[in-house]
Amino acid sequence: MQWETVIGLEIHTQLATQSKIFSAAPTAFGAEPNTQACAIDLGLPGVLPMLNAEAVRLAVRFGQAINADIAPRSVFARKNYFYPDLPKGYQISQYELPIVGTGRVEIVLDDGTIKTIGVTRAHLEEDAGKSLHEDFHGFTGIDLNRAGTPLLEIVSEPDLRSPAEAVAYAKKIHQIVRYIGISDGNMQEGSFRMDANVSVRPVGQKTFGTRAEIKNVNSFRFLEKAIAFEVERQIELIESGGTVIQETRLYDAVKDETRSMRTKEEANDYRYFPDPDLLPLEIDDAFLSAATADLPELPDAKRTRFQSEYGLSEYDANLLTASRELADYYEAVARACNEPKLAANWVSGELMAALNKSEGEISASPVSAHALAGLIARIQDGTVSGKLAKQVFEGMWSSGDTADAVIEAQGLKQITDSSAIEAMIDAIIAANPAQVEQYRAGKDKVFGFFVGQVMKQSGSKANPAQVNELLQRKLSA
Amino acid sequence: MQNKSIAQLAADLRLRTYSSVELTQHYLERIARLDPTLNAFITVAADAALDAAHRADATLKRGDAGPLTGIPIAHKDIFCTQGLRTSCGSRMLDNFIAPYDATIVERLAAAGAVVLGKTNMDEFAMGSSNETSWYGPVKNPWDTTRVPGGSSGGSAAAVAARLCAAATASDTGGSIRQPAALCGITGIKPTYGRCSRWGMIAFASSLDQAGVMARSAADAAFILDEMAGFDERDATSAALPVPDYVDALDDDLHGLRIGLPKEYFGAGLDARIGDVVMAAIKEYEALGAELVEISLPNSALSVPVYYVVAPAECSSNLARFDGVRYGHRCANPVDLEDLYKRSRAEGFGPEVQRRIMIGTYVLSAGYYDAYYLKAQQIRQLIAADFTRAFEQVDVIMGPTSPTLAFPLGSKLDDPVAMYLNDIYTIATNLAGLPGMSIPVEPVAGLPVGLQIIGNYFQEARLLNVAHRYQHVTHWHQAAPEGCE
Numbered sequence: 001m002q003w004e005t006v007i008g009l010e011i012h013t014q015l016a017t018q019s020k021i022f023s024a025a026p027t028a029f030g031a032e033p034n035t036q037a038c039a040i041d042l043g044l045p046g047v048l049p050m051l052n053a054e055a056v057r058l059a060v061r062f063g064q065a066i067n068a069d070i071a072p073r074s075v076f077a078r079k080n081y082f083y084p085d086l087p088k089g090y091q092i093s094q095y096e097l098p099i100v101g102t103g104r105v106e107i108v109l110d111d112g113t114i115k116t117i118g119v120t121r122a123h124l125e126e127d128a129g130k131s132l133h134e135d136f137h138g139f140t141g142i143d144l145n146r147a148g149t150p151l152l153e154i155v156s157e158p159d160l161r162s163p164a165e166a167v168a169y170a171k172k173i174h175q176i177v178r179y180i181g182i183s184d185g186n187m188q189e190g191s192f193r194m195d196a197n198v199s200v201r202p203v204g205q206k207t208f209g210t211r212a213e214i215k216n217v218n219s220f221r222f223l224e225k226a227i228a229f230e231v232e233r234q235i236e237l238i239e240s241g242g243t244v245i246q247e248t249r250l251y252d253a254v255k256d257e258t259r260s261m262r263t264k265e266e267a268n269d270y271r272y273f274p275d276p277d278l279l280p281l282e283i284d285d286a287f288l289s290a291a292t293a294d295l296p297e298l299p300d301a302k303r304t305r306f307q308s309e310y311g312l313s314e315y316d317a318n319l320l321t322a323s324r325e326l327a328d329y330y331e332a333v334a335r336a337c338n339e340p341k342l343a344a345n346w347v348s349g350e351l352m353a354a355l356n357k358s359e360g361e362i363s364a365s366p367v368s369a370h371a372l373a374g375l376i377a378r379i380q381d382g383t384v385s386g387k388l389a390k391q392v393f394e395g396m397w398s399s400g401d402t403a404d405a406v407i408e409a410q411g412l413k414q415i416t417d418s419s420a421i422e423a424m425i426d427a428i429i430a431a432n433p434a435q436v437e438q439y440r441a442g443k444d445k446v447f448g449f450f451v452g453q454v455m456k457q458s459g460s461k462a463n464p465a466q467v468n469e470l471l472q473r474k475l476s477a
Numbered sequence: 478m479q480n481k482s483i484a485q486l487a488a489d490l491r492l493r494t495y496s497s498v499e500l501t502q503h504y505l506e507r508i509a510r511l512d513p514t515l516n517a518f519i520t521v522a523a524d525a526a527l528d529a530a531h532r533a534d535a536t537l538k539r540g541d542a543g544p545l546t547g548i549p550i551a552h553k554d555i556f557c558t559q560g561l562r563t564s565c566g567s568r569m570l571d572n573f574i575a576p577y578d579a580t581i582v583e584r585l586a587a588a589g590a591v592v593l594g595k596t597n598m599d600e601f602a603m604g605s606s607n608e609t610s611w612y613g614p615v616k617n618p619w620d621t622t623r624v625p626g627g628s629s630g631g632s633a634a635a636v637a638a639r640l641c642a643a644a645t646a647s648d649t650g651g652s653i654r655q656p657a658a659l660c661g662i663t664g665i666k667p668t669y670g671r672c673s674r675w676g677m678i679a680f681a682s683s684l685d686q687a688g689v690m691a692r693s694a695a696d697a698a699f700i701l702d703e704m705a706g707f708d709e710r711d712a713t714s715a716a717l718p719v720p721d722y723v724d725a726l727d728d729d730l731h732g733l734r735i736g737l738p739k740e741y742f743g744a745g746l747d748a749r750i751g752d753v754v755m756a757a758i759k760e761y762e763a764l765g766a767e768l769v770e771i772s773l774p775n776s777a778l779s780v781p782v783y784y785v786v787a788p789a790e791c792s793s794n795l796a797r798f799d800g801v802r803y804g805h806r807c808a809n810p811v812d813l814e815d816l817y818k819r820s821r822a823e824g825f826g827p828e829v830q831r832r833i834m835i836g837t838y839v840l841s842a843g844y845y846d847a848y849y850l851k852a853q854q855i856r857q858l859i860a861a862d863f864t865r866a867f868e869q870v871d872v873i874m875g876p877t878s879p880t881l882a883f884p885l886g887s888k889l890d891d892p893v894a895m896y897l898n899d900i901y902t903i904a905t906n907l908a909g910l911p912g913m914s915i916p917v918e919p920v921a922g923l924p925v926g927l928q929i930i931g932n933y934f935q936e937a938r939l940l941n942v943a944h945r946y947q948h949v950t951h952w953h954q955a956a957p958e959g960c961e
Binding site: 044087279 | 557565570573575576579676709796797798801813817837840
């Protein structure tokens with residue numbers, strides 16, 4: 001039987017606020033346990049939540065970025081369950097009335113077609129603390145630094161049909177939240193966590209199969225592998241006469257498998273109800289326009305513009321708009337040197353390779369956009385050959401110097417003085433009479449030998465065009 | 478000294494007729510003498526009170542005293558007090574010392590008040606007799622075989638027995654007004670949102686409101702003046718200006734339209750209470766007021782609605798008491814579930830457990846719509862009854878409680894009978910309206926309360942209406958035998 005995979009994603013992205021969603025405690029990552037939790041985060045008796053307007057602003061920006069309706073009135077609700085790292089015994093979230101309603105994003109499939117994926121909703125909520133099971137022989141440690149950190153939970157429609165589509169969608173959301181500056185998207189630190197609802201059904205069937213939810217995946221690679229494993233598991237199960245049960249599963253990256261965490265019957269009844277400590281959240285036009293006035297150009301729009309404005313291929317435009325920082329860097333180079341295609345090659349080629357090798361961020365690149373534009377200018381004006389330019393770039397990368405300084409220091413300036421090149425050619429012709437003979441007898445291939453000799457002698461600095469011209473003239477003479 | 482009004486005490490302190498230390502010592506002596514019988518206090522903070530009184534005297538000497546500088550008061554043990562245990566009447570919090578003050582505690586301290594201690598209460602404010610307290614029942618100063626009412630029974634008894642000049646309290650379904658009625662004192666529950674809930678341990682967040690218990694409306698006005706007002710730490714507190722409650726006390730009552738809901742004078746009301754309450758209302762006629770019969774048709778639904786909404790919120794609010802971070806923790810838990818179950822079973826008394834279970838039930842999947850949602854809808858109808866009534870009248874009057882103070886233990890085994898004691902007070906909480914209780918002529922030697930309900934944020938009017946009655950009557954001045 002032919003099977004169709006149906007996937008929906010729930011993505012928790014940590015909002016980049018200075019303080020927590022309902023308290024003034026800081027949100028910085030990596031502090032000593034329990035040093036960033038105040039009375040509100042600890043759920044002490046009598047304390048009350050105070051909504052952080054910045055978290056609301058960031059959620060509104062996201063809604064706008066995915067063309068979603070922003071609810072003029074949304075409601076915080078309590079999700080009740082007991083867990084040691086959940087100090088109040090409930091999580092403040094949004095349930096029936098979320099702040100961001102239906103929206104959509106576009107993803108590019110492998111064959112280049114564009115598919116629209118629906119976003120059902122996005123809602124604000126607070127994160128829980130962390131339970132630390134290591135290091136406390138027989139006990140569990142609780143770190144409440146993360147408790148109360150603002151999250152935006154972004155829920156997709158079940159529109160995704162393969163692990164690759166799921167990854168493309170997740171990357172798209174990741175790209176958007178970083179573009180609009182609402183989250184650092186740092187996956188190692190848990191700022192971007194994904195849950196996947198996965199089911200399969202025979203091709204052509206309208207109703208959905210029973211789904212399993214894979215919780216807390218924190219890398220795109222694991223997301224792809226976890227879904228792929230789960231799809232295989234469900235198909236094998238059904239084909240061998242079994243039934244998929246609704247359950248929550250965890251992905252084990254070491255064993256590359258998902259395994260059951262709890263079934264529907266074991267699931268909590270969260271007893272959601274509107275939080276009486278918080279008034280309904282009302283967003284007026286003034287707040288909406290202030291929150292979204294400085295929304296940057298979004299990735300899709302930027303990609304289209306790069307194609308039309310700089311004449312880039314879709315592939316290059318896609319690559320160079322992957323992050324806002326990269327796109328900004330590219331544009332700065334392109335504008336400074338006025339050579340957009342050459343700039344695209346250098347940024348996507350040498351620069352990206354160097355960044356990948358050093359595992360560095362573009363913001364910390366030792367070669368600034370201005371410096372790279374300077375190098376490209378030197379290629380254009382013939383100061384340095386295309387071949388030696390890579391060497392210049394390496395020099396710039398390791399020293400942080402400008403192209404001119406590196407060319408000067410390493411003596412990489414192209415030789416364009418005709419008499420100097422002529423002198424070299426004369427000497428080479430004199431030293432290789434046999435090859436001259438062959439060439440003159442009509443063996444054109446030998447020409448390459450002479451070019452090679454000149455370049456070798458000049459340390460690759462001789463201007464190739466001049467070498468060609470002079471060699472031809474001299475050998476024909 | 479203990480029979481003087483707050484205005485008189487403040488004047489005496491300024492003239493240094495006596496010092497705040499002397500006044501504080503006087504109250505501490507009364508507490509030492511009378512409270513072993515009454516059990517109105519859970520914690521007496523004698524040293525801290527005397528320190529505060531010394532500071533108050535210094536302030537008075539410098540001549541920059543605030544309105545309450547040096548006046549000894551008590552706080553219901555539901556309000557967090559930095560460095561002083563806040564138990565909420567529960568074993569669960571027997572060891573809890575808050576690292577912060579409730580907003581109203583902070584504001585009264587800033588106004589110069591001296592805190593004598595923390596008063597007894599029904600556990601987590603759940604009760605109408607003060608018998609659910611982990612620290613034992615409070616006795617009614619008028620008859621120590623009877624209950625003082627609840628949940629603010631400790632504050633009511635302390636004020637009635639003159640163990641403090643006034644006390645703070647909270648009211649979720651009648652917890653200020655009913656004990657005020659049963660103890661013969663004046664109590665005011667302001668509009669929901671008038672006083673900050675920050676630092677007040679939550680029972681039912683959409684109903685809880687802090688207020689005052691005092692010997693007169695004028696005294697209550699002095700205290701409320703300092704407590705009321707917006708607090709950015711409480712999202713539900715009202716960002717509205719607060720009028721001067723003392724200033725409005727003497728306003729004339731001519732033309733005041735008093736609504737008498739027929740539902741508040743029907744079956745279930747002790748006829749003797751009905752008579753003295755009507756006699757008091759007639760007094761208002763003599764003061765120039767006009768009586769209008771009104772109807773609050775959904776009144777009968779207020780108790781059932783309340784016992785869905787309040788337990789629902791409490792089941793969630795009390796989830797934080799899990800034995801993990803603070804409060805009672807059972808000995809030697811074998812695992813997490815054991816820790817939760819035994820800590821909570823040991824830490825909470827039977828009434829609290831009953832309400833947590835009811836609340837958990839009404840919020841659970843499949844029952845939410847039938848109970849919680851339906852109750853919230855009826856709550857709107859109850860509020861609408863009042864909105865319609867206030868188109869015709871300025872205040873609403875009736876009895877505070879259907880019964881006199883009842884004997885200790887008499888209703889403990891019948892929760893429904895206990896719940897019905899709040900039948901006249903609950904609707905105001907559901908609607909969020911301000912309400913008061915003031916003493917009228919006693920029945921069989923026991924106090925009776927007249928309830929006065931006002932429109933939203935009409936506390937000044939309520940205090941004024943109460944004060945004018947107290948100006949021409951003396952019921953509020955009566956003291957229980959042995960407490961004069």
